[in-house]
Amino acid sequence: MNYLHSLGLASLIFATACETKQKKTPSMDIMPPKVEKIAKNLEMHDDVRDDSYYWLNDRENPEVIDYLERENDYYEKMTAHTKGFQDDLFEEMKSRIKEDDESVPYKLNGYYYITRFETGKDYPIYTRKKDSLEAEEEIMFDANELAEGHSYFNLNSISVSPDNTLATFGIDTVSRRKYTIYIKNLITGEILKEKIPLTTGGATWASDNKTIFYTRKDEQTLRSNEIYRHTLGENPDSDVKIFTEEDETFGTYVYKTKSKKFIVIGSYSTLTSEYQILSADTPKGEFKVFQPRTRGLEYDIAHYGDDFYIVTNKDKATNFKLMKTPDNKTGMENWKDVIPHRKDVFLEDIEIFKDYLVVSERSNGLNKINIKRWDNTADYYLPFDNETYTAGASTNPDFDSEVLRYGYSSLTTPSSTIDFNMRTKEKTVLKETEVLGGKFDKSNYESKRVWATAEDGTKIPVSMVYKKGMKNNGENPLLLYAYGSYGATIDPYFSSVRLSLLDRGFIYAIAHIRGGQYLGRDWYEDGKLLNKKNTFTDFVDASKFMISEGYTSNKHLYAQGGSAGGLLMGAVVNLAPELYNGVIAAVPFVDVVTTMLDDTIPLTTGEYDEWGNPNDPDYYNYMKSYSPYDNVEAKAYPNMFVTTGLHDSQVQYWEPAKWVAKLREMKTDNNVLFMDTNMEAGHGGASGRFEALKEVAKNYAFIFDLEGITK
Structure with missing residues (x-):
């Protein structure tokens, strides 16, 4: 701009x-x-x-x-x-x-799925191959063809039926996030006549290959508030409404467990969650509430064997813990601890395999991946030796696999997709994103994490990247970015686009301010509601630190944020406009x-x-x-x-x-x-x-x- x-x-x-x-x-x-x-x-x-x-x-x-x-x-x-x-x-x-790029294939239900791009084309092509990567390619969707005639186009949420013959997909051509669901016969290439408007775009298949569940939005507020059941061949006008989320502070969605045994309706707000479950084999049955919503109780569920595993803040587990319960006794009076709450470790997510449990954690702001065997014969962490990296589980749809696929990136290292054999501990880098042009050498750049002191004494982490040879003389142009809301954590990641800044002498920095969850759940709680101003003052204090340490000066300091981060920009230019030479506020909530x-x-x-x-x-x-x-x-x-x-x-x-x-x-x-x-x-x-x-x-x-x- x-x-x-x-x-x-x-x-x-x-x-x-x-x-x-x-x-x-x-x-x-x-x-x-x-x-x-x-x-x-x-x-x-x-x-x-x-x-x-x-x-x-x-x-x-x-x-x-x-x-x-x-x-x-x-x-x-x-x-x-x-x-x-x-x-x-x-x-x-x-x-x-790389224009003619493609994703690393992943296997699901007998097919390898690949998303690829062709030179000169803006949109992805979604393909699959049966049984082997040497098999003939089937083009499921060419978004370039579908986008013709539209100034805006987005295809999302492709969902393939259990028998691999049909796929639902959502299309938005306005950018209001109001998707119409279509259904394609993958064998004949025919788009079925029924189309379902005003949805989130996603749909979930029951086991019978003819029933789907989907989420509708309110026309005016765009809140995801209703779950419907659709039967193939029937008019969508006669679809059955399964659930209405009456509480206007909640939204709702529907999905299938990785075990394929349950259809799940989720209801969510900022502080509270609730789930309903139904056997995927009986799509016309009645959903059962997993655990009734209780204000302040957050939980997520994953199914394995005869149990559900629950990531939850129950019992004042601020940083969350892992519990489990039998799948026929789901009320929280039956929940038992598996991984107890830890004050200094934030439990973010889990990934379940037949023989392994993978736990995604955050400690001192850094991603950790803990791998455990269900039989307790192994329990270890993947090694990472950096302070400005991002790592996390990737696409892992195969329940029976002993290979964990995860992603890794740092401020100086392009994104990598890695397969890790949890039994042999063998690591295979399947792909590192190519940076074309022949000029990029990661050894030419440095990254580090520094800590600014906020006005209340709190230490604010800041991740930085710059070209080697940077001098702390106050003359460096510096772009400071942050978000700071909804518990969203902006991890340090690589961007080839950002090289256009670094190669022209800019320092790029991410301020991990309160309002995100970089340092755990308390970091979020301390930057919302009546603590919201901490988010803004943290950014201002991080800016002052960048100046005081000689990384830049107010003549060369720039700030950037979007959406709720745009609110941040609006707040800081009111608080301390003298600190910045320029500010970029994208789609700001002001x-x-x-x-x-x-x-x-x-x-x-x-x-x-x-x-x-x-x-x-x-x-x-x-x-x-x-x-x-x-x-x-x-x-x-x-x-x-x-x-x-x-x-x-x-x-x-x-x-x-x-x-x-x-x-x-x-x-x-x-x-x-x-x-x-x-x-x-x-x-x-x-x-x-x-x-x-x-x-x-x-x-x-x-x-x-x-x-x-x-x-």
Whole structure:
């Protein structure tokens, strides 16, 4: 995303003039868009908020579309001098990616499944081979053909019937995450006539090869709230509703256990979960509640033998523990400990095999993989010797296998897919993602983890990567990224795209702030609800640490975050705008109070356990105290680049639009402020494999321009 900086215009003109490919600079007479203010008072708890840009929430209003298009036009004109550089960056990033690539095959029910890409094509081709990798390839779906005529296209959740003859799949051509389910005969190639709209895209087969279960969404809120049963050959209008999730703070979904014995309906909220189970052999039977929901009780289930294994926080197991119960006595009064709670180890997940239990853990922020034999003859950890890596179980559908497939990546090491024989302990690297172009050598880069001190004394881990030879002289440009919500952990991972930053002298850093679960469940609890401000101050303190240690300075420090991380960006520019030369806020959730008071907006009610319910005055006042839109002030802000999508179902486009309009009105600086709206996409941006790189090129060009880097 892009920019220019009117305040240091003379130096930027000089830097640009030195680059023969970039001769033009923005004209001083290009004026930012103006948007009408219409008085609107929002009253709650005897408090009145003036929201003069509230009217921008009507996407059917031509004046709203006109404003978004004028912002886009302003952005394009102001960054026209970087367009050639953006194109070069796109080609550079694309050139590192192997276009004719394919996934490592995995075997399921007699077939090897492979996803591959062809040169010059944006979308994947889904294939399979029967019994042997030497067998003839069957093309199940060529998404390139299906995407023709659509500006946005997403195919998800392919599910093959137990007899391997049919497959369900979901398609979204709008980017609102409203998928239509189709069914394909894999033998004849025919797409069956029945199609099921307004779903999550996924479907689960019963054992009879003719019954599927799927999740429908609410048309307005897009909450996943109903489970239906469909029988092949019947009109979807007559599908049987199996379950309705009445609690608006919950969503629901359906799946089959790895053992293939049970169909499972899950209900989830931020703090509470519940499951219902049904034998996959009796699809018209009645689902049985596994353990009734109890507020604050979280649990996940996996079936093995005659038992269910349960990852849960029962008995105040903050970091979760593993329990088990007979599959015919599932109430929690029957649950027994298998792996007890450990204060310093966060139990994230399990993978069950016939002879082995694989436990994914996190200790001191680092991924651990523990392998145990059911007969207790083996219990060991896979060895990892880095502090900036990511490792975790990959695709393991074969219940009987003694081979664990896992993935490994670090800030300096491309992603690898590895098969590990749990009996012999033999490790086979099946694939390491290729970085093309002949210029990448991992030994040219360094990574490390450092610890910043927050204002309350808490140590905040930060993972960093940079090119060797970096000096702590305060002159390095540094891009600091974070998310910090929903317990989502941003692990340090490799990115070939990121090399375009590193090779131009940037340090890239990830701040593992509170609100994620990098340091366990308490790390999350300490960054949500009435502790949410810790997330923002952690990022600010990590930024100050980067400056104090000489990694960068406020003239060269840049911040980036998206969605809830965009809220983070909005909060930190209100708290400490002087620390940053530039900020990238992607699809930012910045109008917190108004959105959380509107239960018609998608996802709002399910968010109460994350942010609080502002119908309660305590939460209202706390939210209002940090909500970026409500706290814009008449002061200097950094150079900023804001992105959104007109069809975004997660963070509605009007949040960033209102925020940008208010920033334009209030800010006292001459720094640039851009908003780029993708008029054809939603929360995830462009759908094509390489189209997304064009958006990254905009981001990079924005901060490169501020640094005077022109090639």
